[in-house]
Amino acid sequence: MNKDTLFSVPIDQLGDWTFDEKVADVFPDMIKRSVPGYSNIITMIGMLAARTVTKESNIYDLGCSLGEASLAIRQAISGHFSTQTDGVRIIAVDNSKAMVDKCQQRVRGYLSNVEIDVLEADINHIEITNASVVVLNLTLQFIQPQLRLALIKKIYAGLIPGGVLILSEKIRFEDPLLDELLFNMHHDFKRANGYSELEISQKRSMLDNVMIPDSLFTHENRFKEAGFSHYTQWFQCFNFSSFIAFKDRETA
Numbered sequence: 001m002n003k004d005t006l007f008s009v010p011i012d013q014l015g016d017w018t019f020d021e022k023v024a025d026v027f028p029d030m031i032k033r034s035v036p037g038y039s040n041i042i043t044m045i046g047m048l049a050a051r052t053v054t055k056e057s058n059i060y061d062l063g064c065s066l067g068e069a070s071l072a073i074r075q076a077i078s079g080h081f082s083t084q085t086d087g088v089r090i091i092a093v094d095n096s097k098a099m100v101d102k103c104q105q106r107v108r109g110y111l112s113n114v115e116i117d118v119l120e121a122d123i124n125h126i127e128i129t130n131a132s133v134v135v136l137n138l139t140l141q142f143i144q145p146q147l148r149l150a151l152i153k154k155i156y157a158g159l160i161p162g163g164v165l166i167l168s169e170k171i172r173f174e175d176p177l178l179d180e181l182l183f184n185m186h187h188d189f190k191r192a193n194g195y196s197e198l199e200i201s202q203k204r205s206m207l208d209n210v211m212i213p214d215s216l217f218t219h220e221n222r223f224k225e226a227g228f229s230h231y232t233q234w235f236q237c238f239n240f241s242s243f244i245a246f247k248d249r250e251t252a
């Protein structure tokens, strides 16, 4: 695994964050050292998918990066937890060419009866149909805020009855004291994982205009407004959280 040292020396013009070739090259190391609970969330996404997947349905991994969630899902649904894999297709989507190219190579490296199709596309413009599981793992925070509700509505419409949306995000807190504390603890986590003050601050200013976290309240209201009636937060570590939202079994 290539070590993330991208921001370890001063950069003259920082510019906005992009998921380019350099980020894709170090992404597995970067995400594990930056997101508290990342590996647990990935494993649990597999377990949640195994519980919810149904035969002849689609599973979407939106903003898939290198396909970590897709691979965990494929492993979990192919194993002894589930026998529901006939006609199941995993569709992994990202709009970064660097990520998609690497993700395609990666998924080809494993043999399985469940196909993973990796598509280079903007998730705001793709169709979502016949979905038993949709994953947005740390992706919605990069979508322009004014497009987020439409995306969650599209996902709701594309889910089959009983289907699940798994949404993981960095979150902000309405209470300033808690917001500051959990923000600082996240930075302590990065320091403990070997990132310097320079690395933390340069990355932070690049992410500033591009990654815009919502509050728990905003996420829950959005689920409700999109049509979901069963949703809960199932994971939190500092200011990172994951939610599940189910479409009613009775909904046609």
Ligand SMILES: C[S@@+](CC[C@H](N)C(=O)[O-])C[C@H]1O[C@@H](n2cnc3c(N)ncnc32)[C@H](O)[C@@H]1O
Pocket: 019, 031, 062, 063, 064, 065, 066, 067, 068, 069, 093, 094, 095, 096, 099, 121, 122, 123, 124, 136, 137, 138, 139, 142, 143
């Ligand atoms: C933090 S990464 C997601 C991590 C990944 N889901 C995982 O579990 O390892 C965010 C990803 O979302 C992708 N992304 C951002 N906006 C997108 C869009 N509009 N359409 C498709 N992908 C997008 C980025 O290219 C990036 O790979």
Ligand SMILES: O=C(O)C(=O)C[C@]1(C(=O)O)C=C[C@@H](O)C=C1
Pocket: 030, 031, 034, 035, 138, 170, 203, 204, 207, 211
């Ligand atoms: O909030 C931060 O400082 C982060 O590093 C978070 C985050 C993310 O949540 O996607 C940002 C960019 C990279 O993809 C890895 C981690």
